[in-house]
Amino acid sequence: MVDERTITEGNCTDIYFDRTMAALKQDGRNPVVTAEITASSLPSEWGVFCGLNDVVTLLEGTNVSVSALPEGSIFYPGEPVIRIQGPYLAFCRLETALLGFICHASGIATSAARIKAAAGDRQVLSFGSRRQHPAIARMIERAAWIGGVDGVSNTCAPGNMPVVGTIPHALIMCYGNAEDAWAAFDRSAPPDVPRVYLCDTYCDEKREVLAAARAGATAVRLDTPRSRRGDMRAILEEVRWELDVHGFEKVGIFLSGGLTIDDVCAYRDIVQAFGIGGAIANAPVIDFSLDIVEIEGTPVSKRGKKSGVKEIYAGPGIRVVRPAVLPPPEGAQALLEPYIKGGVVIGPCAMDAARARVRAGILSFSASEK
Ligand code: PCP
Numbered sequence: 001m002v003d004e005r006t007i008t009e010g011n012c013t014d015i016y017f018d019r020t021m022a023a024l025k026q027d028g029r030n031p032v033v034t035a036e037i038t039a040s041s042l043p044s045e046w047g048v049f050c051g052l053n054d055v056v057t058l059l060e061g062t063n064v065s066v067s068a069l070p071e072g073s074i075f076y077p078g079e080p081v082i083r084i085q086g087p088y089l090a091f092c093r094l095e096t097a098l099l100g101f102i103c104h105a106s107g108i109a110t111s112a113a114r115i116k117a118a119a120g121d122r123q124v125l126s127f128g129s130r131r132q133h134p135a136i137a138r139m140i141e142r143a144a145w146i147g148g149v150d151g152v153s154n155t156c157a158p159g160n161m162p163v164v165g166t167i168p169h170a171l172i173m174c175y176g177n178a179e180d181a182w183a184a185f186d187r188s189a190p191p192d193v194p195r196v197y198l199c200d201t202y203c204d205e206k207r208e209v210l211a212a213a214r215a216g217a218t219a220v221r222l223d224t225p226r227s228r229r230g231d232m233r234a235i236l237e238e239v240r241w242e243l244d245v246h247g248f249e250k251v252g253i254f255l256s257g258g259l260t261i262d263d264v265c266a267y268r269d270i271v272q273a274f275g276i277g278g279a280i281a282n283a284p285v286i287d288f289s290l291d292i293v294e295i296e297g298t299p300v301s302k303r304g305k306k307s308g309v310k311e312i313y314a315g316p317g318i319r320v321v322r323p324a325v326l327p328p329p330e331g332a333q334a335l336l337e338p339y340i341k342g343g344v345v346i347g348p349c350a351m352d353a354a355r356a357r358v359r360a361g362i363l364s365f366s367a368s369e370k
Contacts, residue, residue: 011093033296049073
């Protein structure tokens, strides 16, 4: 396993950066550059920028200055999300880790935000830390939380976000039947843990949800295996009907197991909460790349990229990337903020402020937009 020190010291890198450094050092060349990090395309129309906290930790104490979009900002293809200025050798070897931080975290935060936007007032819970290496569970839950999920399942989640979950199939199998397992869970769990009872282990959902409701469930969780999901909509409607007709209108339906954003859209009218694993934790990464755009004050670029330092401007009806040397469009303000000056951290990366930014950003999108 690669430890934190190896990463922060730049020793988890692509070897071509070592070759680059060797060549530059041999010739005493270390130009002062400006580099920008941009995604030319995204898996969806917009993305959520996340992972800056780790970038700031990585670059703290190096001889660079950094400006960036605040975490949780909605961004679009072609917008520079981070600007790094300093001698190239100060950050050359850190590019691999730096991009890895934001590519992965932004992918997860983007997927979580899209799913939460689709779910509207229905709860979305992050159940997917088991889909990735446990060493990155904190990052997954942090990015999912910033993206807008209502709770996460992993006990290593950072901060004070709700850590939620009740029982797996394993508990029911250990008791040999659902009723005894639910009762054991009820006796052992603190009173503030919602009594969400899993209802699909041995019997038909319709029978088990009524038994669960009679046993005191506040919600029933259906994790129906794909092999049994002939028509999940029909199963959900039948379950809802039987709960209602037997006087359990307040018992909610919690759905989990291989769900995608399309399932959330299909069932959000009848399901109160969604447990989502892989669709968040295995989200496609955002393909950010780092490009030098200025060397010793002269605008430069490789083919296919625009030279010179850029700024993102936003205002009422305005969202545009312009050369930073030009005046801003009227009524618009620059979005990149300073985070590091000469190696000294000057800007915080607060998780809950980032989450609030996502929420404010996606409120302007309709629930049907994906
Ligand atoms: C786990 C959990 C959710 C799954 C993971 C979410 O399922 O119960 O349904 O992850 P996904 O969206 O990637 O499927 P199982 O591994 O079946 O867990 P268990 O049987 O222990 O409840």
